Amino acid sequence: MSGESEEALRNRAVRLRRALAEAAERQNDRLVALYAVDLEDVERTCRARGIDLAAPRGRRPVEREADRPPLAHLVDLPHGPALELLSQVSTGRLLPAAQVQPAVQVLGHLLDDGQLILRLHLSAGSPVYPDRLTYRVEHIDVDELTGWVVTVAGRAEQITDPAEQARFCVPLWARPDERNEHLLRIRPEDVTGHSLTRDHTPDE
Missing domain, CATH: 1.20.5 (Single alpha-helices involved in coiled-coils or other helix-helix interfaces)
Structure with missing residues (x-):
């Protein structure tokens, strides 16, 4: 933008x-x-x-x-297809941003055996992560105002084991340490997905 x-x-x-x-x-x-x-x-x-x-x-x-054009409307997506959409984009954002302090920037994500792995950049010291996090990914065509949005919520934990970290360094281009980058795992418990479309007019 x-x-x-x-x-x-x-x-x-x-x-x-x-x-x-x-x-x-x-x-x-x-x-x-x-x-x-x-x-x-x-x-x-x-x-x-x-x-x-x-x-x-x-x-x-x-x-x-x-x-x-007709007003776009949201169509609910099932759990599985909603998660699969995350592979179409490289990053999303934590909601709300204030749930992690100090603030972090999401640099990338991937799905690993049904779990969501986030690469985070630390802007001001090591943050404290809550037990549960919400993560949103959007892919919206701003001209047509169509696309999709997926929100994932679940238990979260920092990945600190060196062997586990090594698995994700290459696919996420990550270099986790305590000062600059962390890897975080979210175990999806609540997944909501919506397709934003103009294909038809939903029933009122």
Whole structure:
């Protein structure tokens, strides 16, 4: 996102705000939450680059109602297929970020015999991990506002055994130590997956 032009960021914000308003009108709380997170990311990027989204940027063509694509909707995914989607992207994020202090950055993940292994970068000292963590991975087409989101929650533990660490160093490009990087295992207990699609209109 950081490499996008100002115009692309402005257009994305407009699409997300419109989608957010439509989802709110339909009282679809899950879509509202999903669009709100993506819009927050866009606004954060704009603030960092000094882009004022409130400032006008020339005249925009008026979009007719008939030209708008149908509102995207969420379709529930089964446990197994939802986990398999994680292999399509390289990283996600812990939710909420404040559950691990000091904060960490997720550099990558992989599935190992049904368990989720995370590679974490330590930004300020060694963190304290709670017994249970929630991890979210998203793959969203920001132009079409379609894609999927998977959330995994379960018992978590730091991987400290050198033999176990060695297994994951190559696939995760990891160099675990106490100062810079940790490896963390999450044993999935609750897995929720949703496909964001415009294929058909769900039953009301």
